[in-house]
Each structure stands twice: as structure tokens, then as C-alpha cells.
Amino acid sequence: MSGKLATECTPEKAKQTIPGGGLRAELPSSDSNYNNWMRPIQQRYGGSAGGFIPTEKDDVHTCDPAEKPKVTLSNPTKLPNGDYSIEATFSMGKYPLTNLTFSEDGVALAGASYDISSNGSISYVYKPSGTGTKTITAQVNDSVMYDASDTRTITVSTNTSSSNSSSTPATVPPVED
Numbered sequence: 001m002s003g004k005l006a007t008e009c010t011p012e013k014a015k016q017t018i019p020g021g022g023l024r025a026e027l028p029s030s031d032s033n034y035n036n037w038m039r040p041i042q043q044r045y046g047g048s049a050g051g052f053i054p055t056e057k058d059d060v061h062t063c064d065p066a067e068k069p070k071v072t073l074s075n076p077t078k079l080p081n082g083d084y085s086i087e088a089t090f091s092m093g094k095y096p097l098t099n100l101t102f103s104e105d106g107v108a109l110a111g112a113s114y115d116i117s118s119n120g121s122i123s124y125v126y127k128p129s130g131t132g133t134k135t136i137t138a139q140v141n142d143s144v145m146y147d148a149s150d151t152r153t154i155t156v157s158t159n160t161s162s163s164n165s166s167s168t169p170a171t172v173p174p175v176e177d
Contacts, residue, residue: 002014099113128154135153
């Protein structure tokens with residue numbers, strides 16, 4: 001992201017591994033044969049044949065929580081057809097937002113990824129994929145790869161994605177902050 005050495009504040013998604021070292025000529029760069037020796041090496045392996053290891057520290061990412069985005073999920077509301085309505089409210093930190101994604105048990109839900117750029121909220125109708133305990137997560141990302149997420153858990157006792165309006169019990173645990 002910054003092209004500089006990662007710090008403890010650099011998000012994992014913004015880190016990149018660069019293989020260090022590389023081939024070095026035994027000849028001084030002032031020797032007339034230096035370029036004859038280095039040219040085929042650079043053509044074969046590129047640049048410095050191993051990657052430049054930065055020495056300056058990442059100055060884009062800081063540990064200041066005010067720079068990071070925020071997202072809050074509402075408690076799911078059960079709809080008459082057995083689906084659930086859930087709303088994510090998000091705000092940017094220092095950098096513009098890029099996207100918001102809803103997921104169930106760690107898997108992105110179909111049609112539940114949205115391009116965003118600033119503060120707002122998005123409502124999503126969630127159709128449970130079966131019975132049992134389901135963890136719904138909203139994750140927001142920004143332009144420098146900071147992210148934030150919030151989760152809610154529901155327990156679905158029967159397949160609630162049908163179009164009938166029969167009563168099927170579901171419980172929503174209280175919000176933990």
C-alpha cells in the first residue's frame with residue numbers, strides 16, 4: 001500500500017512479503033565489465049533480482065482508531081415470510097470507504113456486497129441457508145485496507161426461507177458491546 005516497511009499498525013491485508021537479498025556483482029559498479037555482467041542477470045531476474053527491502057516505515061497507517069472505519073449491525077428483524085431484515089450503519093475514518101459485505105458464518109452472501117464511498121446505511125434481507133445458529137457479519141473496507149466488522153447471531157429452528165407465513169421460532173441474543 002505505502003510501499004514502505006510495515007509496522008504494528010499496518011493492517012494484515014495491506015502487508016506484502018518481499019523476498020530480500022538478490023544477486024550482487026563481485027565487480028565494483030565502476031568496472032567496465034559491470035554492465036556486461038549485470039545486464040543478463042537483470043533481464044532474467046528483473047531489477048535487483050530479489051526485491052528492494054524498504055527501510056522507511058509505513059506512514060499511511062497509524063494505530064489511531066479514529067482513522068479506521070466503523071460499522072454497526074442492527075438486530076435482525078424477522079419478516080412474515082421467515083426471512084430477516086438487517087441493517088448495517090457505517091462511517092468512514094480518515095479514508096474513503098470502498099465496500100460493505102454481508103456474510104453468513106464467514107461466507108459472503110450472494111448479492112450482499114455493495115460499493116460505498118462515504119457514511120450511510122444499507123438494509124439487507126437475509127434468507128437463512130438452513131437451520132441452527134447463524135452468524136451474520138457486516139464488514140466495511142476503506143481505500144487503505146483498514147476494515148471493521150460487526151456480527152449478530154440468530155438461531156433458526158426450521159428452514160425459514162419459504163414463502164408461507166407460518167410462525168417459526170428464532171432467537172436473537174442481546175447485543176454485546
